[in-house]
Amino acid sequence: xxxxxxxxxxxxxxxxxxxxxxxxxxxxxxxxxxxxxxxxxxxxxxxxxxxxxxxxxxxxxxxxxxxxxxxxxxxxxxxxxxxxxxxxxxxxxxxxxxxxxxxxxxxxxxxxxxxxxxxxxxxxxxxxxxxxxxxxxxxxxxxxxxxxxxxxxxxxxxxxxxxxxxxxxxxxxxxxxxxxxxxxxxxxxxxxxxxxxxxxxxxxxxxxxxxxxxxxxxxxxxxxxxxxxxxxxxxxxxxxxxxxxxxxxxxxxxxxxxxxxxxxxxxxxxxxxxxxxxxxxxxxxxxxxxxxxxxxxxxxxxxxxxxxxxxxxxxxxxxxxxxxxxxxxxxxxxxxxxxxxxxxxxxxxxxxxxxxxxxxxxxxxxxxxxxxxxxxxxxxxxxxxxxxxxxxxxxxxx
Amino acid sequence: xxxxxxxxxxxxxxxxxxxxxxxxxxxxxxxxxxxxxxxxxxxxxxxxxxxxxxxxxxxxxxxxxxxxxxxxxxxxxxxxxxxxxxxxxxxxxxx
Numbered sequence: 001x002x003x004x005x006x007x008x009x010x011x012x013x014x015x016x017x018x019x020x021x022x023x024x025x026x027x028x029x030x031x032x033x034x035x036x037x038x039x040x041x042x043x044x045x046x047x048x049x050x051x052x053x054x055x056x057x058x059x060x061x062x063x064x065x066x067x068x069x070x071x072x073x074x075x076x077x078x079x080x081x082x083x084x085x086x087x088x089x090x091x092x093x094x095x096x097x098x099x100x101x102x103x104x105x106x107x108x109x110x111x112x113x114x115x116x117x118x119x120x121x122x123x124x125x126x127x128x129x130x131x132x133x134x135x136x137x138x139x140x141x142x143x144x145x146x147x148x149x150x151x152x153x154x155x156x157x158x159x160x161x162x163x164x165x166x167x168x169x170x171x172x173x174x175x176x177x178x179x180x181x182x183x184x185x186x187x188x189x190x191x192x193x194x195x196x197x198x199x200x201x202x203x204x205x206x207x208x209x210x211x212x213x214x215x216x217x218x219x220x221x222x223x224x225x226x227x228x229x230x231x232x233x234x235x236x237x238x239x240x241x242x243x244x245x246x247x248x249x250x251x252x253x254x255x256x257x258x259x260x261x262x263x264x265x266x267x268x269x270x271x272x273x274x275x276x277x278x279x280x281x282x283x284x285x286x287x288x289x290x291x292x293x294x295x296x297x298x299x300x301x302x303x304x305x306x307x308x309x310x311x312x313x314x315x316x317x318x319x320x321x322x323x324x325x326x327x328x329x330x331x332x333x334x335x336x337x338x339x340x341x342x343x344x345x346x347x348x349x350x351x352x353x354x355x356x357x358x359x360x361x362x363x364x365x366x367x368x369x370x371x372x373x374x375x376x377x378x379x380x381x382x383x384x385x386x387x388x389x390x391x392x393x394x395x396x397x398x
Numbered sequence: 399x400x401x402x403x404x405x406x407x408x409x410x411x412x413x414x415x416x417x418x419x420x421x422x423x424x425x426x427x428x429x430x431x432x433x434x435x436x437x438x439x440x441x442x443x444x445x446x447x448x449x450x451x452x453x454x455x456x457x458x459x460x461x462x463x464x465x466x467x468x469x470x471x472x473x474x475x476x477x478x479x480x481x482x483x484x485x486x487x488x489x490x491x492x493x
Contacts, residue, residue: 005439011429019425029422032411033404034445040399040407042486050401052427053475059492080487082446084477090431094450094473101470106457 008034041082053086100335128243305383308375316350317371324365330358337369340379345391346372358395434475446479 008030016026037047037055046056062078092099322333330348331341338346348358350370355361378384399407409419430440434450441447455471479487 003437003439005441006433008442011426011433011440014429015422015425018429019422021422026422028412029408029414029419030426032408033423033426034442036404036407036411038445038483038486041483042490045399047404048400049404049423049427051424052431055477057487078492079484080490080492082477082479082483082487084446084448084475086475090434090475093431094435094475096435098470098472101472103470104468106466106468 049087051087051089053084053090055082055084057082100332100341128246132239132243305375305387308373309387312346312373312376313349318350319369319371322367322369324361324363324367328361328363330355330361330367333367333369338372338377338379340377340385342379342385342388342392343372343377345388345395346370346377348395349391442480444480444482446477446483448475448477450474451476 012027016023040047048054057080067074330344334344335341354365405419409416439449450473453472458467
């Protein structure tokens, strides 16, 4: 796209050449046009030129401002400004390079993105919570066993439930859905079972050995445990601290995700191609969780769709053969022939030998447009779009 | 003033037949549109400049439904009035 500045003279010369009149005549005409336009604008009016647009003046109301030197309020006078409103014809002509782009509804996108990545950290959190619960019940069992042993042990016994209190709310703030009551109920039988075999104090040294299988974060607790009872409380504090840090980090991670996503979107969309890429990236996120959906849809319909999809190579007819021009895109062709840019993958499939890389098609390449079953290239059918998008994933990954 | 009136006014000023003016105007519009499409600026001394600007893609949120929409980038024609025209308009009173 060249960015030359043309003057009236350049335009006049072109007009003269095109209309077959002298340059003087063309210039006279152009000046008259501008003069009339100006006159009409000054005398309250608008000038409409068919196929071009409308020049009209708008009143900019007086507004308050502040004198930056003195800090006092001043009133800026209202004034007229000439604006140009392009006709639909000109608008569409100018916007041609981007005409194939359509607004994309991002509805539900943040919700869709989170469940996709959330299960992992959540699962580990829940695991950790379970393990900690187990440890707690063991400790309680131990202390319960220790009660008859002597008065000294009774002290830590009361300390253990106290230390037990904080982790429960902690787990509540993390998205794990275990209710504190549920924890209690699960624990009590466990504690009783533990209590009877743990009746012998010999069991106690063996407990610390069982702690190492806990996740890496709880490892520091393994060391404070072997020393006798008073140290145990500080050990639990360490565990709690680590757990809180994990929760904070997870929260921070999810806080950053949308921002990063937004940055990607805003700063990478620099031309048509990257817009497509951004759009596709978004689409990929959308489809990732949705991939499992087709099974949920009526199985019979899916089956016929699958059949058609799998047999798409069987009989090949071609609608047309297109020469790939500079600026052409497979997505444009798909848009033209199938009504949606998503279906470019099928064009690519039909031209595998001519197109090594779908992102960079050789200019001048002859691209055959295959005749596709209507079921597969129906832009209104989510399954068709999904199928095309999964193919796209497949081809772009290579 | 619509297209026909404009042609009439210009024809009267040039003292030329209307179909001649109409033809020239059509060519002029076509020329300018073509130049704008190529990304060139068209400036007319004492009147203003027409140019094409790129509007970046953006995310718009429907305030009522909170539905977020990614609006694609687009090219739009922009007119900037010249200072001469601005000054001429300045003195006009607002009714």
